[in-house]
Amino acid sequence: MKKRFPIVILSILLAVVIAGVAFLAVRSAVKSKNEKDSSDATNDSVVSGAQVAETIYSEHYKVGIVQTGLGSASKDCYSGFMLELDERNLLGNIEVTYVVEDNEELCRTKIKELLDGGCDLLYTIGRFASETAAELTKDKPVVFAAVNSPDEIGLVESNEAPGGNVTGISSYNPCFEQVDLIKTLLPNTKTVASLYSGTDPEAVEQGIVAAREAQNIGMTCTQYPIDDKASLDSALSKIKDEKIETLYIPVDKFLYANISTIIDFSNENKIPVFCGDETILAQGALATSVINYESIGRKAAGMVQNILFEHVKVSTLSVVYKHDCTNMLNSEVRDKLGLEIPATALGEVEMWTKPTEPPAETKPAPAATKADEAPAETEAE
Structure with missing residues (x-):
């Protein structure tokens, strides 16, 4: 009896070890499968999220951009618009035709061609393009930019309630x-x-x-x-x-x-x-606050999203007057006049200096679907 006892104990211990090893093997297999399932689910979610981002809307529209002039303000109104559409993942839903035309008669003709070609909305940069678009269509939405006083020139019934098919972003001097x-x-x-x-x-x-x-x-x-x-x-x-x-x-x-x-x-x-105006700083003025025209284009893109994809009525979209501005100080004039400016105030301005060469392009806008040849440089209005 005493001889069998150690054998029984050893058998029990061996059985426990074998069971433990088997348990750990099964647990490891289950854990591995769960991790794979979790990884697959995560990957599915990522793919699904990407698909949602790319197809956030099912609709597709034609948008005509009509720009009268190629001054820096007009360029920025265009580039800001395209950049914002891109960042909102809307370029896959919008076919853009971009027209730059400084000749008024040709501009009128091209707006007619856009409308006859099934354009769903016009984004107009500059007063003439905006007034002409408003004259030629009363049902297609028109979103303008770089127009100073749209209510005074009759583009809208009022800035708060445009009342028709036209609204947009004013470039009224800040x-x-x-x-x-x-x-x-x-x-x-x-x-x-x-x-x-x-x-x-x-x-x-x-x-x-x-x-x-x-x-x-x-x-x-x-x-x-x-x-x-x-x-x-x-x-x-x-x-x-x-x-x-x-x-x-x-x-x-x-x-x-x-x-x-x-x-x-x-x-x-x-x-x-x-x-x-920033140009007067070069003549000897001390300071100014200037509009960021790229932000005007970006805000116009937001309006286009509201109108086309969220189906907000143009007549209810107030004209935007509040702008993102940059404060600029001519430090040479400050020193010449002997002015003392608080250090805290200097943190709210950019020091302006006379440019020695044209600024480099730093952030090109996404290419439009089609672009006409641009004329010589002029301002937006």
């Missing part, structure tokens, strides 16, 4: 941002003069808007409508006598033609000029 920049850079400023040509309706409106914004942020603003060179000289004399601290000039053809007079006055009397 007067609010430009005036706010005065307080950002020179927070102790109390007085500003708003100069504008009294015979230019758009300049008048910008000058008045700027004056109201100046008052809203705690500055006293005196308006100076200018009719000719004599009235400009008179206004500058009054500004000096009244010891006004800053000048604001909007986008204004007459004042721009006489900008050397204004800048000479600015330098002589140490009165900084805030302007409505």
